[in-house]
Each structure stands twice: as structure tokens, then as C-alpha cells.
Amino acid sequence: MQRRLCALLLLASQCMGSAAGLFPFGEPDFSYKRSNCKPIPAPMLLCRGIEYQSMRLPNLLGHETVQEVLEQASTWIPLVQKQCHPDTRKFLCSLFAPVCIDDLDEIIQPCHSLCEEVKESCAPVMSAFGFPWPDMLDCSRFPKDNDLCIPLASSDHILPVTREAPKVCDACKNKNEDDNDIVENLCKNDFALKIKVKEIAYINGDTKITPETKSKTIYKLNGLTERDLRKIVLWLKGGLQCTCDEMNDINVPYLVMGQKQAGELVITSLKRWQKGQRAFKRFSRSIRKLQC
Incomplete structure (x- = not known):
């Protein structure tokens, strides 16, 4: 699978003999060396x-x-x-x-x-x-x-779940934005891209997102050149400690906005792009008349 979320789950390292990722693959070694x-x-x-x-x-x-x-x-x-x-x-x-x-x-x-x-x-x-x-x-x-x-836990012996539900990443929280909010968000961020995900990895607790190079639409970009975009990488800080249900399908496009911090492109807003949805129609209109 070429378009996979790994490198996840992660990564800088090799995973189980093949590749590391959100859902890693590979043949396990069921060897029985002295344990x-x-x-x-x-x-x-x-x-x-x-x-x-x-x-x-x-x-x-x-x-x-x-x-x-x-x-x-x-x-x-x-x-x-x-x-x-x-x-x-x-x-x-x-x-x-x-x-x-x-x-x-x-x-x-x-x-x-x-x-x-x-x-x-x-x-x-x-x-x-x-x-x-x-x-x-x-x-x-x-x-x-x-x-x-x-064994599988018997339903009679499963204790109630008392732990807190994982928090939602700030960039992934649903926000109802009107045209003014969208323009304000665009203006305060350094980049706004429509992307499809090629790979997701987790490094040092952060989520590393590599977009497909041929599927990007650039709405705003400060501080990077077209050459830089060939190897563009986006970061969701603290992504291993929070959830992002908004990004649960790598086969659909996403609108990501964010800022350049210490040489990295850090995502502050991530939304699934839904063609025809009113919010994205407003976004397209706001882009055309953007005045920061």
C-alpha cells in the first residue's frame, strides 16, 4: 500500500521488520529465544x-x-x-x-x-x-x-470506564465560522492548503503529515517557494496525545491552515473538504476577496 499513514503511527524507525505506521504491517517473528x-x-x-x-x-x-x-x-x-x-x-x-x-x-x-x-x-x-x-x-x-x-473480557466483569475521553486536538475542533471568521483565520495564518494525505507519522509525540504532491491547492503561502513545496511536511503538535476524528479517511481532501514556527509548518486548523458544502463555498469566495 503506497498511500499509507505510516512512516504513525509513525515514523523515524522501521516497524516490525518493514515499515512503521498507524497500522503497521509485517510478518511477526514468533521465535522462542530464551526470554x-x-x-x-x-x-x-x-x-x-x-x-x-x-x-x-x-x-x-x-x-x-x-x-x-x-x-x-x-x-x-x-x-x-x-x-x-x-x-x-x-x-x-x-x-x-x-x-x-x-x-x-x-x-x-x-x-x-x-x-x-x-x-x-x-x-x-x-x-x-x-x-x-x-x-x-x-x-x-x-x-x-x-x-x-x-481471553476476551467477559461482559460481566468489565469495569465501567472511568478514564477521561481523549481530548480533541485544538486544530480539529469543529467551529462554526462565518465569512468574517474565515477571512480572519486566513489572515492570521501563514498558509492555507487543500491537500490529500500521502502519509501520516508520529514523531516525538507530534503528528507529521505528508501531503500528496500533485493534489495540493495553494490558497495562501508565506515564506516558502514552489521548490520547497515539493517536499512539504505539515505538523500537528501533540498529535499523539489527542484525537482528530475530523481526519479519519486518507482518501478525501482536507483544508489545512497554520503558521510557520521554528522552520516547521504547524497546523492550527484542519477540516475535511466537502464539495458543495456551504462553508467551503464561503471559503472560496473569501479567498477571492481576501484583504488582510
Whole structure:
């Protein structure tokens, strides 16, 4: 898949032997080298708050170091934030940070039923981003339910969710804007572009968005040349700590506005472009008569 959101979920690093991304692909290495227990590191947001404190390495994805686990596990946080299934985090942590029991040498895998349930709920979410359910999560790899696999949570034992819902990124909040608001927003920002997304990555907690080079429409651009645009990159600051449901389909165009900060193009406003919608008709009219 050439137009993929990875580089996500992330990135600067290689993901599971192939590429890193919101929904990474690759064949897991189910090798059974001599394992050891490691404390689940505090920065591992994916598995923060699960019921156990120690994980087994190598894990079920072949990661042998804590640093490698940290880098790759963070690529899946956006899927958990989508809340497509209450056991998504449990399933993923059973792969990235399998529970480590001192008296048990065998690595404990997720049960087949846990995989199937999460897949049924979350595969459509992944599909919306252009990803099939990856081969490395083929549920046939995992054992039928038994006493030595991680089961699906019984609905009778699921505790009420008390954690706060993930906050919405400021740039992604819906705002009702009239013509004056649109012009004001255009004037206070350094750029306004209509783009399609080629790739999304998460680096140091920020979301990196790479647009398709041939699908851009430039409405406003300060401080960059046409040559710069060939490798343009946009940033949503703190994107790993907030959600942006406005941007949940890479097959549609988006209107992004923002400012140049420390040499980076930082997004302050992001909206899905809906052809024919009144707000975008007003935007087009405002562009033509823009006077800042």
C-alpha cells in the first residue's frame, strides 16, 4: 500500500521488520529465544494501566529490547484512541508486552476469540485508512481458548470506564465560522492548503503529515517557494496525545491552515473538504476577496 499513514503511527524507525505506521504491517517473528522479564516502562503509553507490571522479552512480535518495543508500540496508540473495541489495548499489549510470570517459561498468547472480536470491531476502522487487517495479526496464529491464553473480557466483569475521553486536538475542533471568521483565520495564518494525505507519522509525540504532491491547492503561502513545496511536511503538535476524528479517511481532501514556527509548518486548523458544502463555498469566495 503506497498511500499509507505510516512512516504513525509513525515514523523515524522501521516497524516490525518493514515499515512503521498507524497500522503497521509485517510478518511477526514468533521465535522462542530464551526470554527474560522486564518492567513495563512508564513511557509505554499503549500499555499504561494494564493489570501487570512485567513484560516478557523477546515479545510475540520479535522485539528484543525495551527501546524497540517503545518505538513500535506507540504506532498503535491511535487505534486504541478510536475505541473500536474495549479489549483493543489488552489484545495489543498481549503482543507487545506479554505478561511475564516467573514460574512459567512459556509465553502467553492472546486467545483466538480475543483476536477475532477485536478484529471484527477494529478492522473497519483500519479499512477506512486504506489498511486491511495485517497478516501479523492473523487470528489463526493464536490458540483456541484455554487456560494459557489471554481471553476476551467477559461482559460481566468489565469495569465501567472511568478514564477521561481523549481530548480533541485544538486544530480539529469543529467551529462554526462565518465569512468574517474565515477571512480572519486566513489572515492570521501563514498558509492555507487543500491537500490529500500521502502519509501520516508520529514523531516525538507530534503528528507529521505528508501531503500528496500533485493534489495540493495553494490558497495562501508565506515564506516558502514552489521548490520547497515539493517536499512539504505539515505538523500537528501533540498529535499523539489527542484525537482528530475530523481526519479519519486518507482518501478525501482536507483544508489545512497554520503558521510557520521554528522552520516547521504547524497546523492550527484542519477540516475535511466537502464539495458543495456551504462553508467551503464561503471559503472560496473569501479567498477571492481576501484583504488582510
